[in-house]
Amino acid sequence: MAEFLSLQEAVSKHINNGDTVAMEGFTHLIPFAAGHEIIRQEKRDLTLIRMTPDLVYDQMIGAGCAKKLIFSWGGNPGVGSLHRLRDAVEKGWPHQIEILEHSHAAMANAYEAGAAGLPLAVLRGYVGSDLPKVNDQIKFIECPFTGERLAAVPSVRPDVAVIHAQRADRKGNVLIEGIVGIQKEVVLAAKRSIVTVEEVVDDLGASVNACVLPSWAITAIAEAPKGAKPSYALGYYDRDNAFYKDWDGIARDRDTFQAWLKENVFEKGAA
Amino acid sequence: MSLEFTSSEMMSVTAARALTNDMTCFVGIGLPSEAANLARLTHAPDVTLIYESGTLQTKPDVLPLSIGDGELCESALTTVSVPEMFRYWLQGGHISVGFLGTAQIDRFANLNTTLIGDYREPKVRLPGGGGAPEIATNAKEVFITVKHSKRTFVKDVDFVTTVGFGRDGKARDNVPHIGRGPTVVITDLCILKPDPETKELVVTSLHPNVTREDVIEATGWNIRFADELDTTSAPTARELDVLRDLKARTNAHHSSTQSGQQ
Numbered sequence: 001m002a003e004f005l006s007l008q009e010a011v012s013k014h015i016n017n018g019d020t021v022a023m024e025g026f027t028h029l030i031p032f033a034a035g036h037e038i039i040r041q042e043k044r045d046l047t048l049i050r051m052t053p054d055l056v057y058d059q060m061i062g063a064g065c066a067k068k069l070i071f072s073w074g075g076n077p078g079v080g081s082l083h084r085l086r087d088a089v090e091k092g093w094p095h096q097i098e099i100l101e102h103s104h105a106a107m108a109n110a111y112e113a114g115a116a117g118l119p120l121a122v123l124r125g126y127v128g129s130d131l132p133k134v135n136d137q138i139k140f141i142e143c144p145f146t147g148e149r150l151a152a153v154p155s156v157r158p159d160v161a162v163i164h165a166q167r168a169d170r171k172g173n174v175l176i177e178g179i180v181g182i183q184k185e186v187v188l189a190a191k192r193s194i195v196t197v198e199e200v201v202d203d204l205g206a207s208v209n210a211c212v213l214p215s216w217a218i219t220a221i222a223e224a225p226k227g228a229k230p231s232y233a234l235g236y237y238d239r240d241n242a243f244y245k246d247w248d249g250i251a252r253d254r255d256t257f258q259a260w261l262k263e264n265v266f267e268k269g270a271a
Numbered sequence: 272m273s274l275e276f277t278s279s280e281m282m283s284v285t286a287a288r289a290l291t292n293d294m295t296c297f298v299g300i301g302l303p304s305e306a307a308n309l310a311r312l313t314h315a316p317d318v319t320l321i322y323e324s325g326t327l328q329t330k331p332d333v334l335p336l337s338i339g340d341g342e343l344c345e346s347a348l349t350t351v352s353v354p355e356m357f358r359y360w361l362q363g364g365h366i367s368v369g370f371l372g373t374a375q376i377d378r379f380a381n382l383n384t385t386l387i388g389d390y391r392e393p394k395v396r397l398p399g400g401g402g403a404p405e406i407a408t409n410a411k412e413v414f415i416t417v418k419h420s421k422r423t424f425v426k427d428v429d430f431v432t433t434v435g436f437g438r439d440g441k442a443r444d445n446v447p448h449i450g451r452g453p454t455v456v457i458t459d460l461c462i463l464k465p466d467p468e469t470k471e472l473v474v475t476s477l478h479p480n481v482t483r484e485d486v487i488e489a490t491g492w493n494i495r496f497a498d499e500l501d502t503t504s505a506p507t508a509r510e511l512d513v514l515r516d517l518k519a520r521t522n523a524h525h526s527s528t529q530s531g532q533q
Contacts, residue, residue: 026324026353027339051353052401075398077337078300086396101385104323105362105405108354124362127408127449128381128434128442131400134390148447178344179324182353211352232341241336241525 002172002195002218007227010194010220011037015046015160018067022049022111022158022190023056026181027077028234031164032056033227034196036265039063049158051107051182055230055247058082059265061097062257068098070156072107079244083251093254101135106153111182113155114189125151161190164228165213166235167204168197172215175204178234180211187213196224198236276506278459279418281478283309283514284506286370286416286457295319296368297361297406300338302416303370305517306457308334312513321360323402325351334521357402361409369410369450371403373417375428378471378492380415380435380453382407383428390430403433408449419458419489426492440470460486462503466495476501 005013015021015038023031035056038046045067048057053074060066062084074085088097102110109121122141132138132151141152163183165176174195176183187193195218206212227233230240230247250260276284286306290296292315298307300322308331311318319328324339328348335343344350351360360366374397375383384403388394407413413435417423427438434442435453443452452470456463462476474486475497487494506514 027337028324028341028344071399073399073401074396077339078335081396081398089396090393101399103400103404104353104402105357108357112354112358123358123405124409124448125405127404127446128431128437129400129404130385130431131404178341179326179339179350180352181324181339184352185354234341234344238341239337241340244336245525 002215002221004172005220005222007033007037007196007222007224010222011041014192014194014220015043017043018045019159020047020049021160021162022156022186023162024050024182024186025164025228025231026051026179028179028181028232029164029176029183029228030054030056030231031162031196031227032229032231033224033269034162034164034194035060036269038065039261039265040269049156051104052077053082053085055082055244058084058247058251059261061085061088062094062251063261063265064094066097068100070100070102072102072104076244076248079248083248084257087254100137101131102138102153103129103131106138106151107156108182110153110156111185111189114157115185118155120152120154122150122152156186156189158186158190159192161186161193162196163187163193164196164224164233166198166233168195168200168221169204170200170202172218172221173204174213174218174221175206176211176213184211184213187217192219194220194222196222196227198225198227198233199223274505274508274511276511278478280506280511280514281503282416282418282457282459284510285462285478285503286414287313287510289414289455289457290315290318290368292317294367295321295365296370297321297323297366297402297410299371299403299406300335302372303414304334306416307370308517309510309514312517313510321366323353323356325353325356327351327360332520333524334517336525357405361405364409366406366410367412369406369413371406371413371415371433373415373423373433375423375425376415376417376456377425377428377435379437379440380456380465380470380472381428381431381437382415382433382435383430385430385432387429400432407433407435407452411450413450413453415453415456417456417458419460419486421489421491424490424492436465436470460489471495473497474500476503478503479505
């Protein structure tokens with residue numbers, strides 16, 4: 001059964017230095033509050049996995065939490081670059097990080113294989129792409145039935161999955177609505193999971209086919225209202241597109257980034 | 272009376288015209304999204320638009336800043352998970368057109384959105400492949416829209432993120448169960464199509480007021496022109512009105528600050 005913890009306790013108890021951590025939420029429901037708590041607790045040497053690193057990983061990479069990044073699209077959606085990620089990759093600031101790069105289809109398949117307990121995922125992918133030349137985790141196999149050449153990637157099995165959702169009930173069952181992304185798969189693929197939620201309610205109010213993660217499939221739940229801002233939680237608040245645009249200016253420069261981090265993460269959110 | 276329009280508007284209108292009502296289109300963010308929604312709001316009201324965030328048959332009122340804006344989900348017929356999106360709908364063969372943008376394109380329509388320079392020591396690190404590598408092979412055909420410049424139209428891309436026809440034009444030969452690849456490239460200067468034999472991109476139509484020299488000047492290889500070179504029809508008043516309204520709504524929407532800071 002999921003254990004209800006404060007966000008501070010959940011991160012402290014379940015995320016260790018050196019862990020492989022996957023924080024998901026496909027544009028929607030990105031667990032920013034959890035990311036900021038990881039920064040505040042100064043977790044180090046994390047292998048971070050995420051399809052679209054987004055601002056949350058830009059902030060964590062800039063704050064020095066990451067040793068390695070596994071991803072498939074590392075930009076600020078609709079705006080441009082992730083400048084902290086680029087500074088780490090191009091100039092080694094605050095330190096060099098290793099990258100392992102996939103396509104979305106491969107990452108989605110790898111998470112699903114992880115959730116299914118399989119060692120690998122098979123897809124009709126990477127035809128003609130140079131990505132297999134720079135990522136030794138992409139191989140090709142022959143279908144034993146048809147002889148077709150298919151791509152294979154290892155499944156994703158993180159130490160910890162972190163996601164954000166709209167609601168949990170008092171037993172710890174969690175409801176996810178709207179763009180559900182890859183969140184169910186990452187929780188089921190991981191050894192441990194932390195789910196932050198907008199609110200804890202008596203009744204989830206879930207429709208019969210809603211995306212619900214049962215309490216017994218989750219390790220810890222932490223209430224974190226507005227925990228996805230500046231991304232969004234459908235039914236609670238909209239995506240703060242203006243902040244995504246502003247981030248470009250904040251993140252471009254190391255000093256403005258560090259001032260932002262100090263004011264908005266270390267001072268404002270401290271327990 | 273002739274209408275005034277910019278080269279960017281010419282590009283969006285021309286790209287929109289490539290879509291028809293019966294298509295199921297997997298839409299990339301940016302220029303493809305602008306063109307796809309313009310098509311939906313003009314001549315192709317029933318075109319099916321799909322974004323990789325899982326939104327099926329979406330009808331946004333403003334252009335999304337990201338592939339997962341709430342607007343896309345709320346106006347969609349339904350929203351599916353990301354693995355379902357890529358495994359069933361794309362790989363399963365339900366997408367007629369993949370509509371992509373790019374940072375670099377070469378003469379065989381290979382796309383680079385990964386980096387400029389060397390992979391291990393990049394001059395410029397770009398966002399990466401995202402959904403494009405498999406959209407390009409699993410959609411039945413691919414449309415590409417991108418602004419025309421020597422920086423973008425290079426003889427050989429620094430990195431093949433997403434295959435057009437490969438560095439030799441033959442990458443799709445004898446590969447079963449994949450799509451036809453790029454069938455048209457639409458820029459702010461012209462329309463290009465692959466030569467049926469060699470797969471090299473050839474200019475088939477010049478936009479109004481654009482010369483061959485303009486295209487030669489903006490292309491990083493010795494560009495070929497079709498024997499029968501067309502002139503693209505200028506945008507109509509309605510196309511321009513709808514496009515300008517859409518862009519005005521979009522700008523107003525995305526600059527409205529909710530909190531300023533988190």
